[in-house]
Amino acid sequence: MDNTYISVIEALIFAADDPLPSKEIINAIKEIDGPDIEITEEDIEKTVDDLNEKYKQNGNAFVILKIANGYIYATRPEHAKYVGYLSTEKSKRRLSQAALETLAIIAYKQPITKPEIELIRGVNSDYTLNTLLEKNLITIQGRADTIGRPLLYVTTDEFLKYFGLRNISDLPKPREIEEIMKDEDFQEQKRRIMMNEVEENLEEETNSENESDVDNESPFE
Structure with a gap:
């Protein structure tokens, strides 16, 4: 890969509002400079690693994270408490205790049905599930092969982005x-x-x- 594309990759990730997949970075470059440009997903990953090393050596307050199968800029973890002090989550983004409990059950047990969720929580989950669906933190993935064929719920890429996870396997162990x-x-x-x-x-x-x-x-x- 031509070294001139290092800054291009950096600019594309910086300009993205959501985690930017390697494939979209490659597509953008080839659309502008031609399909014959030799650049792979491995090149993107190595470039991100090199950029992060440069940021670390320079003492920058930010890094490039790989979450939800894409790359995005974020402040360093050690600055989280300071940034968190200044930022106040808007009510539409804040999750209630019930929503967090339901989301945790879905994340660890997915795919899972509403009756199974309610069996674990011991309460009706209609309102909570609707809230999580509206926030795009969960989605419906078909139906279960059981009596009544209830809907199956799973987490989304938005869930990964919300909690800063690369993939579902990054969930903390008990x-x-x-x-x-x-x-x-x-x-x-x-x-x-x-x-x-x-x-x-x-x-x-x-x-x-x-x-x-x-x-x-x-x-x-």
């Missing part, structure tokens, strides 16, 4: 999850999320009460 749960930074983030949820619930209750007061006011007073 023992790793226990270690994460004990981590002080995790406990602090959990506390903040719970406080945010409490504040949101209080705000919703206050708004509901105000709306109720307005509805109950007599138009003749």
